[in-house]
Amino acid sequence: MSYDVAIVGGGPVGLFLACELRLHGVRTVVLERRTEIDQTIKAGGVTGRGADILARRNVVDLLGDLPDAGLMRPRPVGDGSVPGAARSKAPVVGHFAGLWILRGGAHSGGARSGGAPLLVPQQVLESALEKHATEVGAVVRRGHALTRLDQDDHGVVLTVEGPEGPYELRAGWLVGCDGGRSAIRKMTGIAFPGLDGVTTGYQALAEFDDPDFFPFGWHRTAHGMMARGPLRERVLTVEFDGPPVDRSAPVSREELQASVRRQSGTEVTITTVHTATRFTDNTRQADTYRIGRVLLAGDAAHVHPPFGGQGLALGLGDAVNLGWKLAAEVAGWAPDGLLDTYLTERHPAAARVLHTTRAQVALMAPGPRVDALRDVFAALAETDEANRLLTDLMSDRDLRYEVDVEHRLAGRYCPDLPLTVHGTATSVAALSPSGRPLLLDLDDHTGVRDAVRPWADRIEVVRARSDDAPAAAMLVRPDGYVAWAGEDVGGLREACARWFGAPRE
Ligand SMILES: Cc1cc2nc3c(=O)[nH]c(=O)nc-3n(C[C@H](O)[C@H](O)[C@H](O)COP(=O)(O)OP(=O)(O)OC[C@H]3O[C@@H](n4cnc5c(N)ncnc54)[C@H](O)[C@@H]3O)c2cc1C
Structure with missing residues (x-):
């Protein structure tokens, strides 16, 4: 076949x-x-x-x-207090360079509330x-x-x-x-x-002779960074001593232990390595x-x-x-x-x-100049505007594709609007598993439905009500991005043809 x-x-x-x-x-x-x-x-x-x-x-x-994404929240952050920072109450959903400063919230706009990550092993x-x-x-x-x-x-x-x-x-x-x-x-x-790496990193699940040899969370060290958690066995090191000589060779217990000892400044012994990998920062x-x-x-x-x-x-x-x-x-x-x-x-x-x-x-990178830079960066990142920008950047939530349509949602990921269809509560996410293009008619707009009829074999039309409709109608691509949104039919047929091909009259 x-x-x-x-x-x-x-x-x-x-x-x-x-x-x-x-x-x-x-x-x-x-x-x-x-x-x-x-x-x-x-x-x-x-x-x-x-x-x-x-x-x-x-x-x-x-x-x-x-596990609950709350497990990812920082234990004590290694950098200590952040000068001048007005901390928001929104939950932490991620880190930037080991600084646990990315905060989720209503603006995240996805199918999952608050921008929390899925803690699923690969x-x-x-x-x-x-x-x-x-x-x-x-x-x-x-x-x-x-x-x-x-x-x-x-x-x-x-x-x-x-x-x-x-x-x-x-x-x-x-x-x-x-x-x-x-x-x-x-x-x-x-x-x-691209760029070659300048670091060698290790990530492992391992057992230590002293389980409390190093605190949980991300910490700066004399040589780079070290992190433990959220699992007790999980350890990560980043050393700024050049890329690995041989990335394909298996990671030995001795090699991992040497890195953990250098980073933690202890003489901890690794008794068992469950799994370990080596990485660098090439981009x-x-x-x-x-x-x-x-x-x-x-x-x-x-x-x-x-x-x-x-x-x-x-x-x-x-x-x-x-x-x-x-x-x-x-x-x-x-x-x-x-x-x-x-x-x-x-x-x-x-x-x-x-x-x-x-x-x-x-x-x-290690060193007092980067220490200072991190402090300034962290303080700025705790302000609401900067935090939102950084969180959106790291989660791709500000991504906008070029669709040549004038509407604030055009080219953006369609928010997970709560909807009512034939009296039943549903949502944009709940309508998405089929992967079909969706025309959401949110204003019982006959003209909109007529306009897409020649694409009926490709586009699914859903008449829905929403208390918070951002437009009278939206055309949503199978990947969840809004190809068109508007109050009347202007530009709708062009958008259908651009993304879903010739009409069948
Ligand atoms: C230490 C570490 C931690 C990470 N942590 C995270 C994290 O927390 N979150 C996150 O989002 N990402 C993380 N990543 C990145 C993530 O693992 C990768 O981005 C992801 O694996 C990419 O998936 P992929 O399917 O593109 O490639 P891969 O997962 O590499 O899959 C490629 C597949 O192709 C197969 N293959 C290769 N050549 C051939 C061939 N000739 N014929 C047939 N099959 C072939 C391979 O066997 C492999 O199964 C991490 C990566 C590392 C190394």
């Missing part, structure tokens, strides 16, 4: 993209070289818009019981996504590694090393979700410019996300250090943006240039994340 889309890489981004493609009936295969989910410690949570994306597709319901997320992708009809092949790639105007031919030897697989499109060292990026010759981004019928998403397209936990949100954002656009190509109704907007919308989003992680690394 041939497939419409082959995805190489069954990490969180590849698996979520497979789920998105299946919403639109796209025949999808995921090739993953590992036979089992990698249990090495990685992400401990999904922040910002990433959590909203998972909530709007009901994936959150598949993750089981998760492995739990991957397992849920794999099960879900299979249930909705994607084929997930574990133990299958891509070794060669050819493409022509009609599709791609993949050479795959499977458990029973090499074979060829044909597909219309290929998406490389094969991680930061992406073979697909290299095979297609896509450049990956690189693919200069294009598409060559012909081959696209990149997730870490294959951009890498950055894990501070602030933006990697999953960014990759899930790529997948939710790409899924419906690629499905439109496969179905044959994609308007000219639709797939190009994947690059024009997502490349700047990732560039911004790279930028903020560079700023975090600068604020983490």
Whole structure:
């Protein structure tokens, strides 16, 4: 059997993209070289818009019981008091460079209240996504590694090393979700410019001979930063002594212990290492996300250090943006240039994340000058306006795509408005799991409904009431962004054609 889309890489981004493609009936295969989910410690949570994306597709319901995000709140912050800061009462939802200053609140506007992150270990997320992708009809092949790639105007031919030897697989499109060292990026010759790392970091779950050897929370040290928590066993160090010599070598207990001892200034002994990983702060981004019928998403397209936990949100954002656009190509109704907007919308989003992680690394460097800078930065960041800007930046909540429509919501993520439909309470998030474009008629506007009728095969029309309607009607893309909003039909047909193709009269 041939497939419409082959995805190489069954990490969180590849698996979520497979789920998105299946919403639109796209025949999808995921090739993953590992036979089992990698249990090495990685992400401990999904922040910002990433959590909203998972909530709007009901994936959150598949993750089981998760700890309260309150666990992330700082124990004593290592920097001590913040001079001149007027602290807001809103709960802390994240950190910037180890400063627990990002506060959620009503402005977060997502499907989850207050901007709280989902505290889900990456492995739990991957397992849920794999099960879900299979249930909705994607084929997930574990133990299958891509070794060669050819493409022509009609599709791609993949050479795959499977458990029973090499074979060829044909597909219309290929998406490389094969991680930061992406073979697909290299095979297609896509450049990956950026900055080399200056740090070596370790993250681990380990047992210590003295469980109280170092306080919980993030702390500055003579060499960089060290953090413990929220789990008792979890430890993270960041040292400004250059990037690792060999990032692929397994992390030994001695190596981890040496870093923990240097950072904590103690002689603590690590008795057991449950899992450990080494990372650096290199920031690189693919200069294009598409060559012909081959696209990149997730870490294959951009890498950055894990501070602030933006990697999953960014990759899930790529997948939710790409899924419906690629499905439109496969179905044959994609308007000219639709797939190009994947690059024009997502490349700047990732560039911004790279930028903020560079700023975090600068604020983490050791030394009295950075101590002073952190104090000034933290004081400024505690003011309401600066805190909102910083929180929105770190959670992607201020992201606005260019949609050429004059309305304050146009191009922005549609807020999770409470709605009443046929007398039943619902919400924008509750209407989103199908991944279909939505025309929300919030003012019983016949003209609006008539205007979209020629797209009835693609756009779902919902007549709803909202006590807090920001417009008479809104056209919401499958990725949750508002393509059009207005009080009458002006510009609505143009927006439908721009995003959802030619009308069927
Ligand atoms: C220490 C650490 C902590 C982190 N903490 C956070 C956090 O708290 N929050 C957060 O949001 N992010 C965090 N991240 C980042 C997050 O883990 C990544 O952004 C995320 O894994 C990217 O997902 P992905 O699917 O793009 O790539 P990956 O997870 O790397 O998946 C790529 C997959 O492709 C497969 N593959 C590669 N080559 C081939 C091939 N040739 N054929 C077949 N399969 C192939 C690999 O086996 C792998 O399964 C952290 C990362 C690290 C290292």
